[in-house]
Amino acid sequence: MIKKQSAHKQPFLLRPLGKADVPEYSEMLYASFNAWYWRHGWGKDYFGCKPRETSIFYNIYNDLTPGRNVAAFDKVTGRLIGACFYHPREYHVSLGIMSVHTDYCGRGVGRALVDYILRFTLENNYKACRLVGSAMNMNSFSLYNRSGFVPRVTYHDMVINVSDHHLKTHVQGEDHVRDAAITDVAGMGDLEMEVSGIKREIDYRYAIVRPGESANERKYPRNVLHASVYENDQRGIDGFMISVRHPALNMLGPCVARSEETAIALIRKELERFKGTWVLLVAPMEKRIMVEQLYKWEAVNVETHLKQVWGEFQCFKGVNMPSFLPETG
Numbered sequence: 433m434i435k436k437q438s439a440h441k442q443p444f445l446l447r448p449l450g451k452a453d454v455p456e457y458s459e460m461l462y463a464s465f466n467a468w469y470w471r472h473g474w475g476k477d478y479f480g481c482k483p484r485e486t487s488i489f490y491n492i493y494n495d496l497t498p499g500r501n502v503a504a505f506d507k508v509t510g511r512l513i514g515a516c517f518y519h520p521r522e523y524h525v526s527l528g529i530m531s532v533h534t535d536y537c538g539r540g541v542g543r544a545l546v547d548y549i550l551r552f553t554l555e556n557n558y559k560a561c562r563l564v565g566s567a568m569n570m571n572s573f574s575l576y577n578r579s580g581f582v583p584r585v586t587y588h589d590m591v592i593n594v595s596d597h598h599l600k601t602h603v604q605g606e607d608h609v610r611d612a613a614i615t616d617v618a619g620m621g622d623l624e625m626e627v628s629g630i631k632r633e634i635d636y637r638y639a640i641v642r643p644g645e646s647a648n649e650r651k652y653p654r655n656v657l658h659a660s661v662y663e664n665d666q667r668g669i670d671g672f673m674i675s676v677r678h679p680a681l682n683m684l685g686p687c688v689a690r691s692e693e694t695a696i697a698l699i700r701k702e703l704e705r706f707k708g709t710w711v712l713l714v715a716p717m718e719k720r721i722m723v724e725q726l727y728k729w730e731a732v733n734v735e736t737h738l739k740q741v742w743g744e745f746q747c748f749k750g751v752n753m754p755s756f757l758p759e760t761g
């Protein structure tokens with residue numbers, strides 16, 4: 433249920449972040465996550481980058497759908513005290529990344545941001561809002577759950593430290609994996625529609641390197657994303673993988689695939705981008721063939737996450753691995 437709270441009763445103002453807010457936003461995002469994870473036994477910074485480098489979230493989300501975020505500002509001091517992005521796509525809206533300033537937690541800021549996004553979802557006739565939230569974070573779990581989100585899928589958050597040894601071993605189907613091309617966008621959308629009941633062509637398009645662009649020189653998509661597809665013998669697409677490599681986040685996903693074997697081939701191929709460093713991936717717990725393979729690759733569990741959905745949801749008919757950037761459920 434969306435809370436009815438009149439704007440004048442809130443001690444904060446809601447408005448979208450603009451470019452001028454980005455330095456303050458990235459400091460807040462960095463501090464909010466790092467403080468929460470330190471307080472709850474993580475034992476190190478969640479964001480191991482420089483504070484300003486977390487602006488990559490604003491930059492990519494603002495490239496994709498400008499202005500689709502909501503932020504809260506203290507009415508007296510003007511200080512930024514919370515912000516969240518939302519991602520309207522063909523059939524759904526997704527929510528994330530959410531953060532509230534550590535000095536302002538527990539005062540209804542997070543709830544006001546969620547309510548704003550659910551109101552947008554309703555007013556624009558979307559049937560669902562989706563997010564992927566930590567299962568060990570009782571603050572965010574409770575915030576979303578009390579707002580009407582229902583947990584639907586459970587995920588392992590696993591980290592692989594990618595070494596030569598990983599790249600020397602191969603899996604079946606790897607030779608079907610190639611870089612995605614702009615001409616794959618419609619096929620990627622059809623596949624995701626079939627497997628997950630949603631589409632997000634804008635995201636695939638953004639992650640694909642344009643013809644003539646070299647991976648090192650490209651400015652767009654900000655030199656951090658990469659997309660690949662698994663092409664079957666009939667030249668159709670059985671899976672795709674997007675990954676992000678940036679000081680704020682090394683992550684595989686989103687990945688959508690008809691089978692676990694296809695997802696494993698996509699993961700193995702994409703690991704090459706992360707040679708000599710670590711990469712996070714979020715794997716569905718029920719996909720045991722994948723999970724066993726990830727353990728063989730010495731993946732370490734670091735957290736668990738839940739796909740939470742407000743509104744309609746169909747069970748996945750294949751593999752769906754979410755990401756935190758771009759995060760669109």
Ligand SMILES: CC(C)(COP(=O)(O)OP(=O)(O)OC[C@H]1O[C@@H](n2cnc3c(N)ncnc32)[C@H](O)[C@@H]1OP(=O)(O)O)[C@@H](O)C(=O)NCCC(=O)NCCS
Pocket residue numbers: 464465468530531532533536537538539540541542543544564565566569570571572574575578
């Ligand atoms: C998670 C976070 C955004 C919550 O924001 P917040 O402003 O403190 O949340 P709010 O005060 O608006 O609301 C929390 C709601 O959860 C409820 N709640 C909190 N802990 C609860 C618990 N253990 N059991 C039941 N309800 C609980 C509160 O009562 C409130 O419910 P209400 O709106 O129905 O009154 C904030 O803690 C944060 O930024 N954490 C660090 C970053 C982060 O975790 N981001 C999300 C990653 S998935």
